[in-house]
Amino acid sequence: MSFVRKIEVEGRLSIPKELRDRRHIYCGSELIIKTEVDKLILIIPQSNCILCCKNTGSKLLILKEKLCVINA
DSSP states (O other), X not given: OOOOOOOXXXXXXXXXXXXXXXXXXXXXXXXXXXXXXXXXXXXXXXXXXXXXXXXXXXXXXXXXXXXEEOOO
């Protein structure tokens, strides 16, 4: 799967909704951007909560195929 996107004047890059949904990237999700020779690599930490849209660092539970914080 590949997508072509242009960088906006402000330097922003849009990630297609289909890709965000498949990779569980939600509002407020944090992505790690890593560089290698001729590559940018996006890494998705597995601690983004679908309910609060934050990188919680807490233990998460899968609820209806989405990550949610476990209240401890």
